Amino acid sequence: MIPYSHHSLDQRDKDAVLAVLSSDRLTQGEQVDAFEQEFAKKVEAPYAVAFSSGTAALHAACFVAGVGPGKSVLTSALGFVASANAPKYLGADVRFVDIESATWNVSYRTIEDVYFDSDKFADVFVPVHFAGYPLDLGADVRENWHDKTIIEDACHALGATTPDGPVGNCAHSDFTCFSFHPSKAITTGEGGMVTCRTKANAKALKTFRNHGFALTDGWYREQRDTGFNYRLSDIHAALGRSQLKKLDGFITRRHEIAGRYLEELDGVVQLPPYSPHHAWHLFVIRHPARNAIYEALRDRSIQTQVHYVPLYRNPFHQGQPIEDFPNTEAYFREALSIPCYPGLTDGEQTKVIEAVRDVA
Ligand SMILES: *Cc1c(COP(=O)(O)O)cnc(C)c1O
DSSP states (O other): OBOSOOOOOOHHHHHHHHHHHTSSOSSSSSHHHHHHHHHHHHTTOSEEEEESSHHHHHHHHHHHTTOOTTOEEEEESSSOHHHHHHHHHTTOEEEEEOOOTTTSSOOHHHHHHHHHHSSSOOOEEEOBOGGGOOOOTTTTHHHHOTTSEEEEEOTTOTTOEETTEETTSOTTOSEEEEEOOTTSSSOOSSOEEEEESOHHHHHHHHHHHBTTBOOOSSSOOOBOSOOOBOOOOHHHHHHHHHHHTTHHHHHHHHHHHHHHHHHHTBTTBBOOOOOTTOOOSOEEEEOTTHHHHHHHHHHTTBOOBOSOOOGGGSGGGOOSOGGGOHHHHHHHHHEEEEOOOTTOOHHHHHHHHHHHHHHO
């Protein structure tokens, strides 16, 4: 089976993990600090705080941003459930925003529809850089939302850039969240990261990650606030450090794969929005016969996936009428993610292209 996504590990990654296993600290050692510093440097963020998953990262960012009962949060209708779950864990009212048909991302225009038509004031916005296509918050959302908190869900977008620099530098946001699940740009097995601009926020994120304990010297510690055990272990962090060194190469390879799809599937299917600064986490094609393509590719041992069932269609997240989401619905009827990951070979990609051409 050719999967739609797969991690890329080599001997250096394995050696990095083995070195931690032979050291004195498996967790709360030096690897996490080093990973945070290297990650912050890579995405040009003032601070980075590591978490046990991307979901934990989103939960922490929402907590530190003051999301809670009585607060309302807007996020894209097209995304993973975690972007909606994190604010819901904290008791906030979450509502979804339709995507733009040109970018498959939210924009100020689509936010405005929800924001001004609703009786409720939106406090926090959680945009998703869908599929790794970089959302330009500077040109768009921030101008019109300068008094709001913005938490970027960049779980698809490590390695993408905007006109203001790498996604993750928080040029126009308060927090940016990443995931290191094996399907993502780099992996730690499970893991996540939040980047932010202020020392106070970085400190609050670390407190939340570690049971709400105040950071003190010596033996005395006291819990001052809500907290979880959302720590990343040193085993995971060592893998992350090793993977981070290869990020640029991974992104280059993703661009090669996407470039070939864009050329060879042109006119066969609807192609995804293009940006030279894309992270290409997913390569999503659209076609009216999506289900037939899914089945035909499965019969040829090629795994594809639909990203995603729109959030408002999940029973847990229902509440807004489907008619409010014409662009997301049109996308959902036709979308299919085809294999795109650094380890996909040219021969495997040929097989995928031929299969899509035959069926489409
Ligand atoms: C992967 C992902 C998450 C959650 O990350 P985990 O590490 O799996 O918890 C959140 N949002 C988006 C858009 C994702 O793709």
